[in-house]
Amino acid sequence: MEAQSRPEAINDLRLPLPTEFGQWNKFPPELVRETVQHMDFEQLTTFRSTSRIHDYETNKVLEERVDAQLTHFGLEKGRIFEIMTKRHAFISGSVALVVLFPGEAFIPGDIDFYVGEEYHDQFVNDVLSSTKYTETPLPSGTTTTVLFRDGYPLENAGIKSVKWLQHAEKKTKMNIIQIELPEVMAAVFQFYSTLLMNVITPVGVGCGYPRLTMKKAGVLKERPMEKAHKVALNQDKYWARGFDIWPTWTCEPVKRLLAGHKQGDKCCPQQRRTLRTKDGFLWMSFKEDRGVDLKLFLPDIAWLNDPKSIVNDNSHTCTN
Numbered sequence: 001m002e003a004q005s006r007p008e009a010i011n012d013l014r015l016p017l018p019t020e021f022g023q024w025n026k027f028p029p030e031l032v033r034e035t036v037q038h039m040d041f042e043q044l045t046t047f048r049s050t051s052r053i054h055d056y057e058t059n060k061v062l063e064e065r066v067d068a069q070l071t072h073f074g075l076e077k078g079r080i081f082e083i084m085t086k087r088h089a090f091i092s093g094s095v096a097l098v099v100l101f102p103g104e105a106f107i108p109g110d111i112d113f114y115v116g117e118e119y120h121d122q123f124v125n126d127v128l129s130s131t132k133y134t135e136t137p138l139p140s141g142t143t144t145t146v147l148f149r150d151g152y153p154l155e156n157a158g159i160k161s162v163k164w165l166q167h168a169e170k171k172t173k174m175n176i177i178q179i180e181l182p183e184v185m186a187a188v189f190q191f192y193s194t195l196l197m198n199v200i201t202p203v204g205v206g207c208g209y210p211r212l213t214m215k216k217a218g219v220l221k222e223r224p225m226e227k228a229h230k231v232a233l234n235q236d237k238y239w240a241r242g243f244d245i246w247p248t249w250t251c252e253p254v255k256r257l258l259a260g261h262k263q264g265d266k267c268c269p270q271q272r273r274t275l276r277t278k279d280g281f282l283w284m285s286f287k288e289d290r291g292v293d294l295k296l297f298l299p300d301i302a303w304l305n306d307p308k309s310i311v312n313d314n315s316h317t318c319t320n
Ligand SMILES: [Zn+2]
Pocket: 261, 262, 263, 268, 269, 270, 271, 316, 317, 318
């Protein structure tokens, strides 16, 4: 991919967080609230651990961001979360990406639900009977295994089927993606870019590659030639939204973003990570009890991103 000229600093409006958080307690709650609203996901997770009040405020802001997206798609949070809980479904794709940023970074074109084979039919029925979504047919001549609504390839991601739905009044679009992997959430780590390795569950939000993602950057995972065009189309979509998807872990912009990262950092491409560990997935619960949430909603899976791309690469060094 050609480097395209877009001013790099434009998205970098991150708040410098003080190393000493004590002073935040002296600020009036309205100011804390206002400040928290401007934080990205990584800042929220850092800030929340500094006091109970911050914990409450950050939870509230994250939940509001999720709620705003669900409302945009004509979904009522309590109801859809109940269905997701019952059927072990989660949200990924552009909706799970946009909630990581303050102030609606872009407007997602559709909402993607992921569900396992065991619960798929029940989940579809639940959605049809309790929301205003109805099924729309796939374009003739296409199959779900080669075409997704946005045109990006889904092979190898363990996808068995895709249903397209549309809201009867709002005309917003929903995809229900059936996953045939033993652990549904493992599909997320087979997506074509690290930028999309994020989830919304009924109990919290997770991000696979926060260090890159918070900088609005992702790395491409697979690029077989025959799929290159579709991937390019989708890359254009994210580029238009202010995100970059870089072709390799070793290209200059990615190396710059990862410079000085430590062994065990959530962005390190050489790091084997597990969903349930603190160092694996940047996770934030809507409520306090992280341990319970993790065991109920996050499977015990491990992933290693794109080992082929970093073998024999002397340029990759983690400090320590
Ligand atoms: Zn590393």
